[in-house]
Amino acid sequence: YVRGEPRGPLRKSQAEISPxxxxxxxxxxxxxCPTGIDIRNGIQMECVNCTACIDACDEVMLKVDRPKGLIRYASENSIQKGVQKLMTTRVKAYSLVLIVLILGFVSLIATREDLEATVTRFPGMTYQMRDNGTVSNLYQITLINKTFQEQSVNLQSLSEDVSVELVGTSNLVLQPQSKVEGRFFLVKNQTKVSVPQEKVNLSLIHEGEEIDQINTSFMAPVAKKQ
Structure with a gap:
């Protein structure tokens, strides 16, 4: 309204003398306008922000030797004062939030592990007594390979008197960018069981080096004292 009114036909030769x-x-x-509104009456609910009116008006302004931007995105303050402030408080706040998000994303990428493992007890089962006097618990392991190379890993027990028996294989092979699920038993001599449930520490081994430690629990009946 500051620059556009009053409306009326205008020739290029009259541009400098016309009031x-x-x-x-x-x-x-x-x-x-695809919705048929008159943008000269201000922004309206039907506006779909296609900016077709801006392009059409800019072409006309060039023909009558007027500066472009009669229709544009602008704040009320910039229209009244004629100054467009770029770095407002809101822009600074949004920029700060964006920088924090980018730094967080980069740190997550930089610190992520190449392999991820999750161990859960096999559903519906507690412990199994074996004929050789040992007790076993069945578990399920899920491994995710986040690299672009094939990875071979093994699982070992760090807890005393507890051994690991992988089902169907001696180690786990993961294809690039894939997920593998496997099963394994934790086995312990029943005579060495002192508590019905104990914590067990497992080590995930890759190329002879430990890449992760996993904690789980082992259930077994307590051995009777002689």
Whole structure:
């Protein structure tokens, strides 16, 4: 309204002497609008932000030797004062939030592990007594390979008197960018069981080096004292 009013036809030769506003009342902004609104009356609910009115108006302004931007995105403050402030408090706040998100994303990528393992007790089972006097618990392991190379890993027990028996294989082979699920038994001599449930520490081995430690629990009946 500061620059565009009053509306009226305007020739290029009259541009500098005319007291009229820059709007030549050509109605092109209304004609190109897909929702049929008159943007000269201000932003309206039907506006879909296609900016077709901006492009049409800029072409007309060039023809009548007026600066572009009669229709544009602008704040009320910038219209009244004629100064567009770029670094507002809101822009600074949004920029700070964006920087924090980018740094967080980069740190997650930089610190992520190449292999991820999850161990859970096999559902519906507690412990199994074996004929050789040992007790076993069945578990399920899920391994995720986040690298682009094939990885071979093994599972070992760090807890005393507890051994690991992988089902169907001696080690776990993961294809690049894949997930593998396997099963294994934790086995312990029943005579060495002193508590019905104890914590067990497992070590995930890759190329002879420990890459992760996993904690789980082992259940077994307590051995009777002689």
């Amino acid at each position: 009229k506003g820059d709007c030549v009342d050509c109605s092109l902004c209304v004609q190109v």
